[in-house]
Structures are given as structure tokens and as C-alpha cells.
Amino acid sequence: xxxxxxxxxxxxxxxxxxxxxxxxxxxxxxxxxxxxxxxxxxxxxxxxxxxxxxxxxxxxxxxxxxxxxxxxxxxxxxxxxxxxxxxxxxxxxxxxxxxxxxxxxxxxxxxxxxxxxxxxxxxxxxxxxxxxxxxxxxxxxxxxxxxxxxxxxxxxxxxxxxxxxxxxxxxxxxxxxxxxxxxxxxxxxxxxxxxxxxxxxxxxxxxxxxxxxxxxxxxxxxxxxxxxxxxxxxxxxxxxxxxxxxxxxxxxxxxxxxxxxxxxxxxxxxxxxxxxxxxxx
Ligand SMILES: [Zn+2]
Numbered sequence: 521x522x523x524x525x526x527x528x529x530x531x532x533x534x535x536x537x538x539x540x541x542x543x544x545x546x547x548x549x550x551x552x553x554x555x556x557x558x559x560x561x562x563x564x565x566x567x568x569x570x571x572x573x574x575x576x577x578x579x580x581x582x583x584x585x586x587x588x589x590x591x592x593x594x595x596x597x598x599x600x601x602x603x604x605x606x607x608x609x610x611x612x613x614x615x616x617x618x619x620x621x622x623x624x625x626x627x628x629x630x631x632x633x634x635x636x637x638x639x640x641x642x643x644x645x646x647x648x649x650x651x652x653x654x655x656x657x658x659x660x661x662x663x664x665x666x667x668x669x670x671x672x673x674x675x676x677x678x679x680x681x682x683x684x685x686x687x688x689x690x691x692x693x694x695x696x697x698x699x700x701x702x703x704x705x706x707x708x709x710x711x712x713x714x715x716x717x718x719x720x721x722x723x724x725x726x727x728x729x730x731x732x733x734x735x736x737x738x739x740x741x742x743x744x745x746x747x748x749x750x751x752x753x754x755x756x757x758x759x760x761x762x763x764x765x766x767x768x769x770x771x772x773x774x775x776x777x778x779x780x781x782x783x784x785x786x787x788x789x790x791x792x793x794x795x796x797x798x799x800x801x
Contacts, residue, residue: 521613522781524798526771527722529578529701532614533773533781536571536588536636537604543567546734548746558737569735570778571632573607574728575614576719581699582616583623584649585717585728586775590635592645592678607636608648621649623699626656626680627730628714629664633775634679645678647688654683655698657706658691659713671749707732707761709754710745716761726771726782729761735777739785739793762793771798 522533543561544552546569561567574585591605611618626634637654638645647654661684664675683689692715697703704715710731717728731745732754738744741762744754765772766785772795773782780795788794 521610523614524771524782526719526726527724529576529719529721531719531726531771531773531782532575532577534573534575534584534607534610534614535781536573536590536607536610538568538570538778539589539601539603539632540566541569541601545746546738548744548748548751550743555737555743568778569776570774570781571603571607572773572775572777572781573636574717574773575616576702578699578701578721581622581702582620583625583699583702584621584652585625585773586627586633586730587624587636587648589632590637590648590679591639592635592676593631601632605636618649619651621652623702624649624652624654625698625702625704625715625717626654626660627704627716627728627775628660628711629656629680630674630711630731631676631679633730635676637679638682640678645682647683647686652688654680654689655692655704656680656689657704657713657715658693660711660715661691663712671747674747707757709750709757710748712749724771725768726773727761727765728773728775730775732757732761733772733774735774736780736783736795737777739795741793766793 547555559567571588576583588607589603636648695705701721703718706715719726741758744751748754783795
């Protein structure tokens with residue numbers, strides 16, 4: 521667990537543990553001889569990924585960004601992803617309970633971003649955060665329901681449909697302020713309606729760009745995920761994100777980096793974006 525402050529807010533990284541994804545799927549058209557210099561795949565070509573949720577304590581609200589993979593995967597899927605479902609255990613070390621969460625934000629509805637939205641109680645999906653209002657983009661839910669053959673494996677209806685039915689999940693149409701100081705901004709590319717979370721307090725800014733910039737191995741604008749539905753838009757939106765994040769020194773939180781959950785971004789010697797760890801500041 522890592523913690524820092526941003527103006528009047530307190531930010532805490534809460535991990536759901538690690539999981540493994542195919543290296544080729546994560547790096548798309550980037551040749552393996554290049555990406556394996558940054559991360560070493562195992563004998564099945566899988567690479568280790570993190571599952572970083574962000575807890576924002578604003579003083580008035582406790583906001584949770586992303587809920588990891590969760591505990592509802594089938595045995596077969598668990599054997600593939602080797603995930604650990606640790607998020608709720610890690611709540612204890614942060615001295616917070618699921619009942620204290622006021623707001624949950626899902627950047628998109630892929631299974632590895634909203635898994636702890638619900639858990640199975642007597643075989644039925646119930647809200648893990650009983651008092652929270654959950655937020656997702658309307659267009660993202662529409663796409664999830666479409667069950668397109670390209671990416672239907674990434675969507676598990678038990679992560680969101682029960683919350684829609686109960687009225688606990690609210691749908692946003694584009695950019696919005698969710699609570700004072702915490703807003704969402706849409707950056708299409710990974711999915712049509714992927715939303716980043718932007719946090720502002722005391723003149724400081726932090727951002728959770730989710731799969732627009734999943735980890736520090738993907739800082740180059742053209743190194744986009746093979747999973748992305750609109751890779752050209754991912755590239756353009758990474759540039760758009762950097763145009764604000766670099767000069768304004770945003771603290772960037774990486775959803776899938778298992779080593780460095782947050783960092784500032786600088787332009788390095790070769791003119792490429794590089795991560796600067798928070799403690800070096
Ligand atoms: Zn995703």
C-alpha cells in the first residue's frame with residue numbers, strides 16, 4: 521500500500537494483486553525484440569501486470585477508482601490469469617471498510633477494472649460497496665451489452681447489470697465532475713468511451729488514465745495495447761493527455777503497473793516520455 525497527499529486530499533493505492541496477460545496482446549504491433557527489453561515474459565509469453573485501485577479521501581467523500589478483477593472468476597479463468605483477489609484484504613491495511621466508500625468510478629467495464637463492484641453472496645451478485653454510488657459511461661455500458669465478437673470475453677455482466685437494476689450505478693454522458701475535486705474526462709481509444717479520472721486539490725493535479733496509459737512500459741505514444749479498439753485515437757489521446765500532464769506536473773496513477781503505481785512524467789533525453797518516481801521529487 522502506498523499513500524501520498526494531493527493538496528487537501530489523501531491518495532492511497534490499493535492493489536487487487538497481480539495477474540498475467542499475453543505480452544503480444546499488451547504490446548500490439550510493437551515487435552517483441554523491443555518490448556522484451558522492458559519486461560521479460562515467462563515461458564508462455566505472459567507478463568505480470570498489477571491491478572491498482574486508487575482511494576481518494578477528500579475529507580467529505582471516499583472515492584474508489586477501479587475495483588480490480590475481484591472474486592467472481594471461474595476456476596478456469598483464475599488458472600489463466602493467476603489473479604489474487606486481494607483488494608478487500610488490502611482495505612484493512614488502509615484502515616477503511618467497504619461500507620465507508622461513497623463513490624466508485626469505473627473507467628470502463630472490462631472485467632479487470634470492475635471485478636470487485638460485486639461479489640457472490642449465496643450465489644447471487646451483490647454490491648461490495650453497499651453505500652456507494654457507482655459511475656460509468658453510458659456508451660461503455662451500451663458497448664458491453666452489445667457483446668461484440670471482438671471483445672465480449674472482456675465483459676462480465678454480473679459486474680454491472682445488478683447495479684444498474686438496483687439504481688446504484690449512474691451513467692455519465694461525457695466529461696463530468698463526480699464530487700468536488702474529482703472529475704472524469706473521456707479519452708477514446710482503448711474503448712470508445714474510456715474515462716480517465718482527474719483529481720484536483722490545492723492547485724495540484726493527479727490523474728488516473730487507466731488503459732490509455734496502463735503502465736510505465738507504455739509511455740511512448742505509439743506503444744498502445746493490442747486490445748485497443750481504436751489505436752489511432754489512443755495515440756492522439758496520449759498526446760492530448762501529455763500536453764496537460766507533463767507541463768502541469770500531474771501525478772499519474774498507472775492502473776496495471778505492478779512496480780511503479782504512480783509517477784510524474786518528464787520528457788527524457790531522447791525526447792521520449794519517462795517516468796519520475798514520486799520520492800525523487
Ligand atoms: Zn481494459
